[in-house]
Amino acid sequence: MDFILTPDQERIRDAARTFAERRLAPDYQKREKDDRIDRGLIREMGELGLIAPVLPEEFGGVGLDSLTMGLVVEEIARGDFNVSYVQLLGALNGQILARHASPELANEWLPKICRGEVLTALALTEPGVGSDAAHLQLRARRDGDDFILNGEKTSISFAHQADAAITFARTGEGEGAHGISAFMVPLDLPGIDRTRFDDVGTLVVGRGSIFFEDVRVPAAFRLGDEGRGFTQVMQGFDFSRALIGLQCLGPAAASLEETWAFVTERKAFGSPIASYEGVTFPLAEGETMLEAARLLCYKTLWLKDNDLPHTAEAAMVKWFCPKTAFDIIHNCLLLHGHGGYSKDTPHQQRLRDVMGLEIGDGTAQIMKLIIARERVGRVAVPY
Numbered sequence: 001m002d003f004i005l006t007p008d009q010e011r012i013r014d015a016a017r018t019f020a021e022r023r024l025a026p027d028y029q030k031r032e033k034d035d036r037i038d039r040g041l042i043r044e045m046g047e048l049g050l051i052a053p054v055l056p057e058e059f060g061g062v063g064l065d066s067l068t069m070g071l072v073v074e075e076i077a078r079g080d081f082n083v084s085y086v087q088l089l090g091a092l093n094g095q096i097l098a099r100h101a102s103p104e105l106a107n108e109w110l111p112k113i114c115r116g117e118v119l120t121a122l123a124l125t126e127p128g129v130g131s132d133a134a135h136l137q138l139r140a141r142r143d144g145d146d147f148i149l150n151g152e153k154t155s156i157s158f159a160h161q162a163d164a165a166i167t168f169a170r171t172g173e174g175e176g177a178h179g180i181s182a183f184m185v186p187l188d189l190p191g192i193d194r195t196r197f198d199d200v201g202t203l204v205v206g207r208g209s210i211f212f213e214d215v216r217v218p219a220a221f222r223l224g225d226e227g228r229g230f231t232q233v234m235q236g237f238d239f240s241r242a243l244i245g246l247q248c249l250g251p252a253a254a255s256l257e258e259t260w261a262f263v264t265e266r267k268a269f270g271s272p273i274a275s276y277e278g279v280t281f282p283l284a285e286g287e288t289m290l291e292a293a294r295l296l297c298y299k300t301l302w303l304k305d306n307d308l309p310h311t312a313e314a315a316m317v318k319w320f321c322p323k324t325a326f327d328i329i330h331n332c333l334l335l336h337g338h339g340g341y342s343k344d345t346p347h348q349q350r351l352r353d354v355m356g357l358e359i360g361d362g363t364a365q366i367m368k369l370i371i372a373r374e375r376v377g378r379v380a381v382p383y
Contacts (some may be wrong), residue, residue, distance in 0.1 A: 001298075001299060001302050002070075002199070003120075005071075008064070008068070008070050009067070010053045011069060012049070012050075012053060012062075012064065012068055012072060012198070013068075013071040013072070013075060015048060015050065016050055016075035016076055017075045017078070018073050019044075019045065019048060019050060019076070019079075019370065020078055020079025020080070020291065021039045021079060022078065022234070023041065023044065023256075024079030024080035024083055025078075025079040025080065026077055027080075027230065028067060028079065028080045028081075028249065029343070029344055029346055029349055031082065031083075031204050031276070032082075032203050032204060032349060033078065033203075034113075034204055035081065035089070035206075036160070036161040036204065036206065037083060037085075037086065037119075037161070037204050037205070039116075040364040041062050041083070042067055042086055042110075042118070042119070043115065043116040043117065044053070045083075045086065045087075045116055046114060046115040046116025046117070046335065046360075047116070048117075049062050049114075049117075050072055050076065050087070051086060051091075051095040051113065051114055051116055052069075052087070052091045052113055052114050053068065053069060053072060053232040054066060054068070054069040054094070054095065054116060055091075055094045055095065055098055055113075056071075056073060057100060057254075059098060059106060059107070059110035059114065060110055060111035060113075060114030060115060061094070061110075061114050063310070064237060065301075066069075066242075066304045067285065067298060067301040067306050068300040069087075069243065069301070069307055070093050070154075070242060070243055070245075070246045070297060070301045071299065072087060072205060073087045073246050073250070074090075074249060074250045074253075074294075075192070075244070075248030075250065076248040076256045077134050077247045077248070077249075077251060078250035078251065078253055079250075079254075080248065080352040081202070081205040081248075081251045081350060081354065082202055082203075082205050082353060084095060084149050084247050084249075084250065085120065085157060085158065085202075085205045086116075087243070088240060088243050088247055089119070089120055089121065089122060089157070089158065090113050090114070090120070091239070091243060092122065092236055092239065092240040092243070093113070093120040093121075093122060093241070094110055094113050094114070095236050095239065096166055096182075096233050096236050097109055097110055097113075097166075097184065097223070097244070098110060098206060099236075100182070100223040100224040100229075100232060100233060101184060101223050102220055102280060104143050104220070104221065105184060105208075105221060107217055109184065111165065113161055113248050114139070114369070116163065116283070118163040119158055119161060119162045119165050120158075120162055120163065120166065121156050121158040121159060121162035121164070121165040121166075121167065121187075121210075122156070122165065122166050123156050123165040123166065123167040123168065123185070123210055124136075124150075124152060124153070124168050125154055125155045125156065125285055126138060126139075126152060126153055127153060127154050127209075135149055136168055136169065136170050136180055136230075137170065137214065138151030138167070138168070138169045138170065139151055139153065139170055139171075140170065140171045140181060140183065140217070140309055141171075142171070142219070142337060143216070145184065145218060145219050145220075146171075146216045146217060146280075147171070147181075147216075147217050147218075147219060147222070147340060148189075148214055148215065148216055148217075148221060149166040149167070149169055149183070149185070149212040149214075149215040149216075149217060150214060151169070151211075151212055151214060152186045152209055152212070152216070153167065153209065153210045153212075154208075154209040154210075155188070155197075155207055155209075155217045155360065156207065156208060156209065156210055157202070157205050157206070157207055157360070158194040158205060158206065158326045159187065159194050159207060159208030159209060159210055160195070160197065160206050160208050160228050161188065161196070161330060162187055162195050163187060163188075163343050164184060164185060164186045165185050165210065166182055166183070166184055166185075166186055166223065166233070166315060167182065167184075167185045167212075168180055168182050168229060168230060168233075169182075169183060169208075170225055170253050171183060171227055172226075172227045177230040177231050177234075178227065179227045180191060180227065180229050180230035181222055181224070181225075181226050181227060181229040182222070182224060182227075182229030182230070182232070182233045183217050183223065184221045184222040185215070185217055185221065186222060187210070189216070189217070190213060190215070191213045191215040191216070192210065192211065192213075192215055193207065193208045193210075193211040193213070193216050194208055194211070195208045195381075196208040196312050197212075199356065200291050200356070200357070201349070201351075201352030201353040201354075201355055201356050202353050202354050202356050204353075205354075206222065207360075209309055214226070224241055224274045229278050231314055236299075237314070237361075238304065238310055238311050238314035239301075239304055239314075240267060240361070241300075241312050241314040241318040242297050242300040242301050242304070242310075242313075242317055243322035243365075244317075244322070245293065245296070245297040245300075245317035245318060245320070245322075245355055246297045246321070246355050246362055247357070248295070248321045248322045248324075248325035248326075248357055249293055249297070249321055249324070249325055250295055251329065251350040251353065251354060252286070252290055252324070252326065252328040252329055252341055252350075252354070253290060254327035254346075254350070255328065255329045255332040255333075255346075255347050255350055256286055256287060256328060256332060258276075258332070258337065259283060259332040259335050259345075260283060262335070262336060263280070263283070263308060264337060273335075273347050279335060282335065283331070283332075283335070286327075286328040286331055286332070287379035289324050289327070289328065290324070290328060293320055293324045293325075296313065296316060296321075297317045297321065298315040299313060300316075300317055301340075311370065311374055312324050312371050312374040312375070315362075315367040315368070315370040315371045316371060318361065318362055318367045319362075319363075319364035319367035319368060322357040322358045323353075323358060323364065325354045326351060326354050326355055326358065328352060329350045329351045330351060332347050333347040333348060333351060356357070
């Protein structure tokens with residue numbers, strides 16, 4: 001693995017950093033009061049090629065590698081953790097569509113995703129079926145050239161504002177992952193209703209439920225083979241878990257940078273508080289953990305780019321990075337004293353935003369089961 005970024009990687013990283021510093025960071029806290037992410041802002045990112053540059057050029061992307069996609073996510077999240085969900089879901093759903101959609105369907109949706117004209121969600125989780133995602137209950141019944149969907153998805157990011165959702169539904173009678181298919185479902189179809197939850201963080205993204213009542217979806221909107229959607233599409237989750245790791249590390253890096261500046265300027269007992277080990281040691285530990293977590297994310301994406309196994313590494317970063325980021329931001333908040341506890345500083349919002357990904361997209365316990373299974377096989381997963 002080469003630790004030196006290429007000129008192209010540096011160029012797009014710097015473009016993402018500049019955009020994040022100028023357009024995102026100044027209004028990060030103000031944006032929390034909004035009901036949704038501003039579509040004009042999303043289109044700006046699309047014009048700069050910052051939404052899904054990992055997608056092929058034929059679909060509106062830039063054809064860059066996965067590691068470069070991670071660099072973009074990290075920089076955008078450094079400016080606004082919530083806005084980086086556009087990159088996360090744009091890249092994940094975009095790759096799923098590029099690999100498993102028909103050419104007609106891919107050509108219809110992928111350029112719009114890259115240009116920032118549409119937002120997409122991933123509708124997998126159901127009530128009572130979170131980590132046990134292979135035992136879904138939402139049904140898709142074949143009716144001529146269509147499928148009719150009935151059921152509920154819950155805890156879906158962008159539920160109230162997405163234009164479409166990659167939706168998993170049971171089309172067969174098999175157990176577990178067998179018999180599950182995936183569909184690209186426009187969310188303006190008749191029979192769809194949506195709600196929004198009142199969460200602790202990621203308020204601009206929003207999390208909610210999507211209800212399907214006799215929703216008619218063309219069979220041409222199915223992704224991959226019928227009954228094999230779960231096993232085919234879930235392969236992309238190793239990629240998104242690495243992106244999530246970097247997404248969480250972005251705000252942690254921002255809090256560290258701000259706190260180093262603060263402790264250098266803030267004085268106590270006649271000296272900057274940075275002169276005290278009790279202040280600098282937690283920050284030094286944070287820098288160490290941040291670098292270690294970042295390199296593990298980079299390695300995971302490098303493995304993916306080189307077509308090497310990376311399921312265990314992806315699970316490692318998915319549990320380790322949100323926890324590490326939360327701990328770093330928490331220490332930074334404390335070192336700011338009561339000023340850090342105030343909503344006048346961004347640390348408390350970063351803390352609340354990052355915490356959601358200690359739960360969403362797979363808890364730490366599930367990630368550790370995956371790591372164990374990769375080492376010793378299915379015996380590590382009790383049933």
